Amino acid sequence: MARQALDSSLAGGWSASSWLGLSGNESRLTFLCGLFITQLLLSEYGHRMTDHAGIYIATRHTAHLTRLVPRIHPTTIKRFTMRKVLLLAAAVGCSFGLPVQAATFAYISSPADGLISQYRLDEQSGALSLVEQTKAGDQVNPMAISPDGKALFAALRSKPYQVLSFSIEPATGHLKPLSQAPLAESLAYLSTDRSGRFLFGASYGADLLSVQPIDAQHRPSDSIETYKTGMHAHSVRTDPSNRFVYAGNLGVDRVLQYRLEPKDGKLVPIGEGFVAVPDNTGPRHLAFSSDGRFLYVVGEMSGTVTAFLINEKTGALKQVSQADGIPARLKLAPGQARDARNNDLKDDPTPRIWAADIRLAPDGKLLFISERTTSSVSVFKVDPAKGNVTFVENYPVEEKQPRNIAVSPNGRWLLVSGEKSDKVGSYAIGASGALKRVSEAPSGKGALWIEMLSQPDK
Known part of the structure; x- marks a missing residue:
């Protein structure tokens, strides 16, 4: 499913790798790992995530992911579009996969x-x-x-x-x-x-x-x-x-x-x-x-x-x-x-x-x-x-x-x-x-x- 999502996004003319300034095998591996991690998160918590929570994950350092659950809104239900999932995956992938520059x-x-x-x-x-x-x-x-x-x-x-x-x-x-x-x-x-x-x-x-x-x-x-x-x-x-x-x-x-x-x-x-x-x-x-x-x-x-x-x-x-x-x-x-x-x-x-x-x-x-x-x-x-x-x-x-x-x-x-x-x-x-x-x-x-x-x- 992760590969299908990636292929779909690339076919549509949008590239998380290029958007983030990444290139080569390292960026692809990082992106796929991030997408996989994100799908796991969404399968567990996605039906209760707000845009606020998504932005939080995408912008904070990996060390702060432990604060994810407190940020989940208990009543608001909002579906994530594939574009949001891909953006989130890229951000998480970067946080996990890329070394300090x-x-x-x-x-x-x-x-x-x-x-x-x-x-x-x-x-x-x-x-x-x-x-x-x-x-x-x-x-x-x-x-x-x-x-x-x-x-x-x-x-x-x-x-x-x-x-x-x-x-x-x-x-x-x-x-x-x-x-x-x-x-x-x-x-x-x-x-x-x-x-x-x-x-x-x-x-x-x-x-x-x-x-x-x-x-x-x-x-x-x-x-x-x-x-x-x-x-x-x-x-x-x-x-x-x-x-x-x-x-x-x-x-x-x-x-x-x-x-x-x-x-x-x-x-x-x-x-x-x-x-x-x-x-x-x-x-x-x-x-x-x-x-x-x-x-x-x-x-x-x-x-x-x-x-x-x-x-x-x-x-x-x-x-x-x-x-x-x-x-x-x-x-x-x-x-x-x-x-x-x-x-x-x-x-x-x-x-x-x-x-x-x-x-x-x-x-x-x-x-x-x-x-x-x-x-x-x-x-x-x-x-x-x-x-x-x-x-x-x-x-x-x-x-x-x-x-x-x-x-x-x-x-x-x-x-x-x-x-x-x-x-x-x-x-x-x-x-x-x-x-x-x-x-x-x-x-x-x-x-x-x-x-x-x-x-x-x-």
């Missing part, structure tokens, strides 16, 4: 023009639109969003090296300058601890990690603690428990491991202070499983993903899996460590592996890495229980030299920025990880870093 924003830094571009992502369609661009400063590069989603930090890689902080306006995502503070060196990576009290940095050129406090107003301190590393530190992040800190030390093929002192942010080496990976791996960026049991590391020079089990008590790493993400058909030679003076290896025409970023889907079952030489993204399947990674496929992307990628909060879309592209792309993620480009938006020059944030849409 959220605004999803992406922030992308572009060093060549000193801009941070803000985008809005439609998490239902994958459509990406440029909202505004904020002038940050020359060579703005790595960024981090505070754990509470209220501030964005951006590092400048031109002298004098500084970190800028911006407040993020709720609902609109607008950036408003807050403060600036010195940095120890030019940073290739920026992150905060999970409490938002400490700012971490990794310097590729100066071979060091840095830690500086962040106050309650999201302003980094001038006080900086530094830790010497091997050649080319490339990333630094805290684990989900906020007890341990790990860093990719590309030039010496090590993943550094520390215990975080919560009082002052000091880093204490775990064991020898590192675990080694095979020569010429080039451990670069890191990703954690949501439960904090596993750490995944992309090798810039090998194109591999290495999975480590994190000891729950000590934080010590133990390798459990490794998978190659570069298929033979790409015909790439092993990569080399690069420096700013020869980043593109202009004196070496050999196409070489040049992997960059790594991102894990929210459900922990798919993992993505970017490869710059071939402008592609490799997809891996992950066993969340054991941490094992398995290569699935490599997909070309339109963004040339993709330095950074990001997965949307709902896990349905992958954003890709290209250092040599004037656009940023949005790709639909299939059930097996297959990528299909669905949208694009203009980017700044030399687009690099991507940070994403989802906020209630007020």
Whole structure:
């Protein structure tokens, strides 16, 4: 009967879905569920409902449906037309079936023009639109969003090296300058601890990690603690428990491991202070499983993903899996460590592996890495229980030299920025990880870093 009612309404030229601004299978399912619920209500109480009661149901939140009976008029009998039933069904369906709307924003830094571009992502369609661009400063590069989603930090890689902080306006995502503070060196990576009290940095050129406090107003301190590393530190992040800190030390093929002192942010080496990976791996960026049991590391020079089990008590790493993400058909030679003076290896025409970023889907079952030489993204399947990674496929992307990628909060879309592209792309993620480009938006020059944030849409 519900299906007949829906077909009848659509045949008559009226659509509850379009009237409510809904579309696709989700709206149809929501509508049918709502219609079914409404029919149950009408069969029980319909002969005693007034228009007043109907309007009440259609406009109040689901939580208030328990007040339905007191609103039923005991003496007035009024029949509901099919149109009223359909309107009521749509309203109830929306109340039961639709999630709270959220605004999803992406922030992308572009060093060549000193801009941070803000985008809005439609998490239902994958459509990406440029909202505004904020002038940050020359060579703005790595960024981090505070754990509470209220501030964005951006590092400048031109002298004098500084970190800028911006407040993020709720609902609109607008950036408003807050403060600036010195940095120890030019940073290739920026992150905060999970409490938002400490700012971490990794310097590729100066071979060091840095830690500086962040106050309650999201302003980094001038006080900086530094830790010497091997050649080319490339990333630094805290684990989900906020007890341990790990860093990719590309030039010496090590993943550094520390215990975080919560009082002052000091880093204490775990064991020898590192675990080694095979020569010429080039451990670069890191990703954690949501439960904090596993750490995944992309090798810039090998194109591999290495999975480590994190000891729950000590934080010590133990390798459990490794998978190659570069298929033979790409015909790439092993990569080399690069420096700013020869980043593109202009004196070496050999196409070489040049992997960059790594991102894990929210459900922990798919993992993505970017490869710059071939402008592609490799997809891996992950066993969340054991941490094992398995290569699935490599997909070309339109963004040339993709330095950074990001997965949307709902896990349905992958954003890709290209250092040599004037656009940023949005790709639909299939059930097996297959990528299909669905949208694009203009980017700044030399687009690099991507940070994403989802906020209630007020």
